Amino acid sequence: MTRKKPLDRATNEQAAEAWEAFHGADEASAAEHREFGDWMVRSPEHIEAYLRVARTMQSLRSPDIRWPDASADELIREAKAYTDKAVTTLREGALAQDRERRPHIARVPMAFAFAAMLLMTIGAAWLVWMTPERFETSFGEQRFVRLEDGSGVTLNTDSSIEVRFERGHRIIRLVRGEALFDVAHDSSRPFDVFAGNTILRAVGTRFDVDMRADRTMVTVVEGIVSLTHGADEALPRGNTPLLQASDRVVIDGSGPGAPQHGVRLDEATAWTRQQLVFNSRPLGEVAEEFNRYNRERIVITHPALRSEQITGVFKANDPESFLTFVSGIPGARVRDDGNGGHVVTLEDTAEVKP
Amino acid sequence: VSGADTQYGEHAEAQADARTLDLQIAAQPLDRALQEFSRQSGMQVIFFSSLTDGIRSPGVAGRYTVAEALKELLAGSGLTFRLINPTTVEIRKANTTQDAHVEGGE
Numbered sequence: 001m002t003r004k005k006p007l008d009r010a011t012n013e014q015a016a017e018a019w020e021a022f023h024g025a026d027e028a029s030a031a032e033h034r035e036f037g038d039w040m041v042r043s044p045e046h047i048e049a050y051l052r053v054a055r056t057m058q059s060l061r062s063p064d065i066r067w068p069d070a071s072a073d074e075l076i077r078e079a080k081a082y083t084d085k086a087v088t089t090l091r092e093g094a095l096a097q098d099r100e101r102r103p104h105i106a107r108v109p110m111a112f113a114f115a116a117m118l119l120m121t122i123g124a125a126w127l128v129w130m131t132p133e134r135f136e137t138s139f140g141e142q143r144f145v146r147l148e149d150g151s152g153v154t155l156n157t158d159s160s161i162e163v164r165f166e167r168g169h170r171i172i173r174l175v176r177g178e179a180l181f182d183v184a185h186d187s188s189r190p191f192d193v194f195a196g197n198t199i200l201r202a203v204g205t206r207f208d209v210d211m212r213a214d215r216t217m218v219t220v221v222e223g224i225v226s227l228t229h230g231a232d233e234a235l236p237r238g239n240t241p242l243l244q245a246s247d248r249v250v251i252d253g254s255g256p257g258a259p260q261h262g263v264r265l266d267e268a269t270a271w272t273r274q275q276l277v278f279n280s281r282p283l284g285e286v287a288e289e290f291n292r293y294n295r296e297r298i299v300i301t302h303p304a305l306r307s308e309q310i311t312g313v314f315k316a317n318d319p320e321s322f323l324t325f326v327s328g329i330p331g332a333r334v335r336d337d338g339n340g341g342h343v344v345t346l347e348d349t350a351e352v353k354p
Numbered sequence: 355v356s357g358a359d360t361q362y363g364e365h366a367e368a369q370a371d372a373r374t375l376d377l378q379i380a381a382q383p384l385d386r387a388l389q390e391f392s393r394q395s396g397m398q399v400i401f402f403s404s405l406t407d408g409i410r411s412p413g414v415a416g417r418y419t420v421a422e423a424l425k426e427l428l429a430g431s432g433l434t435f436r437l438i439n440p441t442t443v444e445i446r447k448a449n450t451t452q453d454a455h456v457e458g459g460e
Contacts, residue, residue, distance in 0.1 A: 266389070277389065280403040311385050312400035313392035314442075321442040325400050328438065 010197075010230045014039065015049035042171075042194070132162035132173065140293050142274070150184035151191065154272050156210075157292050165189075178210040180221075180272055198251050199228040207243075208268050215252040219268040220245055229256050274316045280309040283326070287344075290319040297341035298323055305332065305346045374417040379427065387411035387427050388445060395420060401445035405433060 018036050039046055137143045137155045145153045147163060149170060155161065159177025164170075170191040172181070183191045185204030193200040195209050195216050205223025209216065218227065220243045227241050227249060241259060243249060248263040249256050270277035276289050284306030287298040293316040300306050314322060323342060327334045331347040379390045384406040392399040397420060414426045424435045424443065434448040 266393075279385070279389075309403035310400065311389070311403040311406065312398070313389050314398045314400070318398065318441075321398055321439055322400070324438045324442070325444055328444070 011046060011049045015046065018050060042192075042199075132164040132171075134160065134162050134175075136160040137177070140295070142272075147184075149186060149189070149191075152182040154180040154182075156180075156271050174209050174211055176211065178208065178271070180206070180208045180269060182206045183223075196251070197230045198256070201226045201228070215250055217248065217250050218243065219248045219263055219265070221265055221269060227256060270313075271316065276312075276314045276316050278310055278312050278314075280311055282306055283308045283310050286310050286312075286322070287326075290314075290316070290322055293317060294319045295340065296320075297337070297339070298326070298344065299337065299341065300326070300344040302344070302346035305329070305344065374419055375423065376417055377414050377423055379411075379413045379415070381413040382411060384409040384411040384427070384431060384433075387413060391423065391427060395423070396441075398442040399445065400442065405445060405447065406431070409433075 135145050137159050139158045143155045156178035160175040162173040172193045174195040183202045183205050191202045195211050202225045206221040207225050208219045225243045246263050248260045267277040284300045287300050291297045333345045337343045388399050409431045411427045435443050438444050
């Protein structure tokens with residue numbers, strides 16, 4: 001699991017905070033350990049960020065652990081080998097400790113125990129993300145997946161998810177594309193969907209996540225979903241925006257926008273019936289929707305024509321009928337792009353007049 | 355149309371012939387009524403959104419051919435329809451634009 005893109009600032013800051021918490025003046029409490037562990041397993045980025053901070057700080061040096069400028073994988077291997085012998089120390093020292101009863105715990109063993117715990121956590125978290133179950137669809141394909149907890153996931157064209165279930169946590173990562181989640185109720189095991197920098201948590205609900213290059217769109221069909229983004233990447237809590245049925249949030253480069261209410265759900269879920277439903281959508285976007293499912297691409301180049309608002313209902317696999325409509329627009333010119341697709345232009349003199 | 359579309363088999367016959375459809379579409383904004391028509395008939399529908407701005411449809415209830423149903427749904431709107439192929443309806447302005455303005459006037 002190599003990662004070339006830079007880690008975002010929020011992640012780095014959190015990693016630095018975690019480091020501070022564990023290397024500051026006081027021993028970290030069991031609660032802090034737990035919090036750290038939770039944070040760690042949420043994303044491979046977290047692990048990497050923490051490793052980098054630790055490396056920068058030149059911390060955690062011990063005879064047994066080199067803290068080299070090695071790859072994350074290498075660090076994990078060492079960590080695993082090391083933690084095998086350190087588990088006992090960890091249990092007795094760091095985790096179950098009540099600081100008030102034993103205020104004079106020696107610093108060195110404590111740090112040692114913590115180092116072991118940390119590396120075990122990193123190792124475990126890393127493994128979690130190394131071996132998720134992956135489900136994918138290819139271009140033009142859709143697929144329904146029943147997960148082991150009874151939840152259903154419908155994958156749209158050219159989409160991919162990674163699924164990891166743990167005792168207290170159901171973690172889904174939308175790697176690419178769009179998925180409709182039908183979440184089986186289990187309040188003891190939150191269902192978190194990671195989509196880029198956004199986390200969506202559901203208990204029992206139905207919602208759609210549509211991830212594109214420039215934005216991610218979340219639409220709640222039933223129930224309630226909490227949304228956490230970027231900097232507040234602690235576990236979703238009460239103060240995160242709660243989205244209800246017919247709410248939609250669009251997340252772009254600048255973060256989540258204000259929730260839209262009363263969204264038309266037939267439009268959001270039409271794709272699960274192989275349909276495209278448009279309510280006042282720009283013609284250019286409508287063409288792009290067809291292009292998600294069909295090799296016969298339709299590209300509308302003229303800006304005025306692209307922005308014309310269209311309402312309609314189509315089968316996703318019938319771009320021909322849509323093209324017939326487009327070619328009937330006064331002044332519109334359709335030509336082959338030489339690859340089995342079509343380019344639509346507008347004659348210079350023409351105005352779009354419905 | 356030769357190729358029956360199995361995916362939409364239950365609506366495959368709902369093409370623009372003399373066959374009748376059982377439709378129950380409430381009075382509502384025209385754009386929604388047309389989408390509901392699509393859902394119940396299996397016909398594809400498309401139009402420029404601005405055409406239906408502020409226009410309500412009286413709806414339909416009962417058995418209709420596609421053409422009859424669309425006429426009812428578009429009653430008083432100044433709009434008409436054409437079949438761009440046997441499974442797709444385009445909603446457009448009525449050609450006689452003068453008449454369209456008079457229609458519905460008090």
